[in-house]
Amino acid sequence: MAAAAIRAQINVLIATMFNTGLVDDAFLQLQRMREQGRVTPAYVVEVMNRFLNNAERIINDLIGLMNEPEVDFDKVDGLVQQLKLACSSVGAKRLNLCCVQHISPEAKNKEGYLAALGRVRFQFYDLRSMFKIIMELEQHLAACGPK
Numbered sequence: 001m002a003a004a005a006i007r008a009q010i011n012v013l014i015a016t017m018f019n020t021g022l023v024d025d026a027f028l029q030l031q032r033m034r035e036q037g038r039v040t041p042a043y044v045v046e047v048m049n050r051f052l053n054n055a056e057r058i059i060n061d062l063i064g065l066m067n068e069p070e071v072d073f074d075k076v077d078g079l080v081q082q083l084k085l086a087c088s089s090v091g092a093k094r095l096n097l098c099c100v101q102h103i104s105p106e107a108k109n110k111e112g113y114l115a116a117l118g119r120v121r122f123q124f125y126d127l128r129s130m131f132k133i134i135m136e137l138e139q140h141l142a143a144c145g146p147k
Contacts, residue, residue: 002144003141003144003145006137006140006141006144007141009137010134010137010138010141013130013133013134013137014027014028014031014134017130020094021093021094021097022092022093022094022126022127022130023090023091023092023093023094023127024091024093025091026088026089026090026091027090027091027092027093028091029091030044030047030090030091031044041138041141041142042142044138045135045138045139047090048090048131048134048135049135051086051089051090051092051131052128052131052132054086055083055086055087055092055095055124056124056128058079058082058083058086059083059117059120059121059124061079062076062079062080062083062117062120063117065079066110066113066114066117071110071113073108073113076113080099080103083095083099083120084096084099084100087099092127094123094126094127095120095123095124095127098116098119098120098123099120102115102116102119102120103116103117103120
């Protein structure tokens with residue numbers, strides 16, 4: 001596939017992600033920086049990869065805490081805050097909103113947290129699949145050589 005076609009495919013995917021609320025302006029800003037040459041495409045891919053690894057670790061840690069007989073809700077709340085911060089840094093709007101809307105620190109209810117964690121995982125997997133497509137397309141684009 002030609003470089004221009006790959007770039008167009010990436011741009012359509014990013015626009016769709018933004019228009020559906022999956023990502024916000026922070027993610028678009030990262031893409032603008034790449035387009036302006038202020039950061040490399042490899043840097044953008046690295047940011048997405050780090051976010052995915054960090055978010056997945058946090059979600060797995062949350063699952064581990066929720067599987068304990070006695071849940072330490074202070075630890076849970078700390079991890080949720082870390083996840084929200086990670087989401088904000090990369091523009092993961094829908095995942096961040098899911099954390100804010102469904103995981104209430106006041107609730108301290110295991111069943112409620114488990115249900116909310118299921119919604120968070122769903123949003124994470126949706127975002128991860130889109131990020132992976134972008135990262136794969138960026139690899140193809142890089143294989144096409146410089147502009």
